Amino acid sequence: MRTKLQNWMLLLSSAALLALPSASSAQLSTFDIETRIGMESHVGNVNGHAKDAKGDYRRYCVGCHGDLGDGNGENAVWMPPPMYQQPRDFQLGVFKCRSTPTGTLPTDQDLFDSITRGFDRSNMPPWNTFTKQERADLVAWVKHFSPRWLNEKPGTPITIPPEPEVTPERIKAGRDVFAKVQCWKCHGVQGMANGPSASTLTDDLGRPIAAFNFTDGSRPKCGDTDQDIYRIFMTGLDGTPMPSFADNIKPDEAWDLVFYLRTFMHQKSKEKEMAKTLGLKPVDPNAPVGQQ
């Protein structure tokens, strides 16, 4: 007959065992990180300094992102994927929201925007309550966790041409792009995140992750302006299954695709109205390539 205490110990130890593999491994020590405390950031005309962000980080960020910036703060265990997203591991220097090509570091402005915007459907709120200076300091602080910034420069931001006027032809052309590069494999033919590959998606650390559902009112993680949507599929979201389409979608086609994606979205839009008038049908996943 086990005592109550023994039962509790058993439960706790099995919980600990279960938690072990999901914990990302902190590979850097406090000492390694401290050597980079001189890190700076430049956002517009504001210069951020890592050392000035220590207080804000300890007060507002450490609970999720952890002392070592590895995303293992004490709250992290309460955010199991895929329902929640685990806090970012800053030591890896891999970021979803970038204006720079896949495989490159984001710009300081990108990190600044992420802090400002927060992430929809995650525990990261918009931190626009911080002053611009404080946010720039936090950008430098985030950078000081990863050695990547010592050896590499951020990538060159992609060029986004001026947004053209929406026309029904462009929406139709966007549908062709959607079919050609097969966005529906994950996002589904109606953007409902129910494509054939949606159920098996995992992030770079092997954790389950959901494709973006355009139809349920969610906002894209990296911003919801037309420019943001353009940027998301052209740069990809590093660390997730979302690849970069920069080699396969021309700038003009990219705008067409943005307009077509808008037709899925819950929010009212000109594109949605036009699609209704056009009577656009979802793409046919079984149609041969190039014949929609």
Place this chain on the structure above:
Amino acid sequence: MRNRHNYPGLLSALVLICCAALILGQKVNAAGNGKITGTVKLDGPAPHMRGIDMSKDPYCVKAHASDPAHLETYVAGANGGLENVVLYISDWSGSALVSTAVPVFDQKNCVYSPHVLALDPGETFKVTTSDQTAHNIHPLPNPMVNVGWNQSQPPGAPPIEKSWKNPEIIPVQCNIHPWMHGWFVVVKGPYATTDSNGSYTIDNVPPGSYTVTAWQEAAGTQTAKVTVAAGGSGTADFTFKAK
């Protein structure tokens, strides 16, 4: 008591001297013309390789209609020869060798061909697609060692040229077809990959004594000492046990 404390010191000094002698003694010549050959075998029967359910994508099912796809964790020939084993000189002290040919990593019939691609750091390789279905090519290096990326390759997409900066064994996957799994094995110096008979030849080996390492994706690594005379060849055979 005192003596016992000195042993580790003495031993490490000895090892250091030996290493120094080895490094100084072997005149590594980039244009070495020796070679190391051998065979890699699997001990016992090849483990059952599970079939792959490709029903997610009708294109892939059709491509394998007459030739069902199986996992490629162990690919053993009739004589027990083990394919896709990478052999390299793990104590290579010369620079990385960059070949002039550009190796190709193809996505064909919803599997990677080859399943394992060995490369030198800095060696350019090409990722191509022969399929009429979209893939995303997504290598997963340790971000502390190499920089990962994730690019789409819909049907007819142009090849992607890439290279890896540092030695590392990098898994690669397609998120659209989760069964697609392959490896970039980035090693410094001359290397070879076993063919379907399990045989290999590492070319361009300068004379010297080396440690040859054999890497198999599931069985792990084994090493052997090989001496290569000027213009001659050394031999190293390996036998792996399936895990």
